[in-house]
Structures are given as C-alpha cells and as structure tokens.
Amino acid sequence: MQLSKHFTLEELTRSDTAARLGIDNTPHAPEIAKLTKLCDLVLEPIRYRYNVPIYPSSGFRCLELNRKIGSSDKSQHIKGEAVDFEVKGVPNMDVALWIKDNVEFDQLILEFYKEGDPNSGWVHCSYAGRDNRGISLRFDGSNWDNLP
Numbered sequence: 285m286q287l288s289k290h291f292t293l294e295e296l297t298r299s300d301t302a303a304r305l306g307i308d309n310t311p312h313a314p315e316i317a318k319l320t321k322l323c324d325l326v327l328e329p330i331r332y333r334y335n336v337p338i339y340p341s342s343g344f345r346c347l348e349l350n351r352k353i354g355s356s357d358k359s360q361h362i363k364g365e366a367v368d369f370e371v372k373g374v375p376n377m378d379v380a381l382w383i384k385d386n387v388e389f390d391q392l393i394l395e396f397y398k399e400g401d402p403n404s405g406w407v408h409c410s411y412a413g414r415d416n417r418g419i420s421l422r423f424d425g426s427n428w429d430n431l432p
Contacts, residue, residue: 285316311346390418394407
C-alpha cells in the first residue's frame with residue numbers, strides 16, 4: 285500500500301524483530317491515516333530536500349512489538365506518529381538541523397549521534413497533528429540535551 289509518493293506501508297511497518305518473534309505488526313485504519321500524514325508532512329519534504337532515498341528503520345510498532353524491544357508504552361510509534369530513519373550520504377546532525385528549521389514536527393530526536401562520526405545514530409521524528417510541540421532534542425543513550 286502506497287502511503288505517499290516515495291513511502292509504502294510495508295517499509296513503515298517492517299520489523300525483523302516482529303518477523304523473528306511471529307508478531308503481527310499490522311496497523312489499523314487510524315494508525316495508517318497517521319502514517320500517511322507522517323509521510324506526507326515529514327518524510328516527503330526531507331526526501332525532496334536531499335533528493336536521495338530515506339531509509340526508515342522503524343515506523344509503526346504494535347504495542348507487543350514495542351514492548352519486546354523495550355520501548356515505552358507511550359511511544360508515538362504505537363500511534364503511527366513516529367519514524368526513525370537516516371538519509372543516505374547525509375550526516376544525521378545535518379538532517380536533524382534541517383528538519384528543525386524547515387518541517388513542522390512534534391518531537392525531533394537525534395539519537396545516539398557521536399561527534400566526529402556523521403553517520404552515527406539516527407533521526408527520530410514524530411508528527412502529532414495540530415498539537416505538535418516542536419520539541420528538538422539529542423539523546424546519547426544516557427543524557428538528553430537540546431539540539432543546537
């Protein structure tokens with residue numbers, strides 16, 4: 285199922301963990317609608333900016349899968365509102381800073397990024413609709429900080 289010009293439901297729900305554990309990670313209509321908005325309003329602008337493929341590593345996660353990977357029951361991934369990704373050939377810090385200045389979002393987190401290693405970590409971005417908070421953070425595995 286195509287969610288937007290460049291993104292499919294399959295790539296926003298793919299999970300090696302779910303496949304290995306036999307977990308059905310299929311979203312329902314409300315989550316699919318939110319994933320569609322996430323693709324249209326967050327991922328597509330990034331795709332157009334850099335004009336290279338974006339590789340989502342985690343999009344929608346059902347509650348069972350989310351718990352198996354040790355994530356919070358409050359994760360926006362459960363609602364279809366969040367995606368973790370990288371942009372091939374572009375430093376993750378650059379992507380995060382561009383999003384911060386150019387895309388409406390609820391939460392933007394540069395996760396596990398290490399100075400001097402531009403490809404380290406990944407970008408987490410969520411879109412909650414009209415209640416977007418515009419929070420931009422950096423998380424290194426133990427410490428939280430604001431994005432510059």
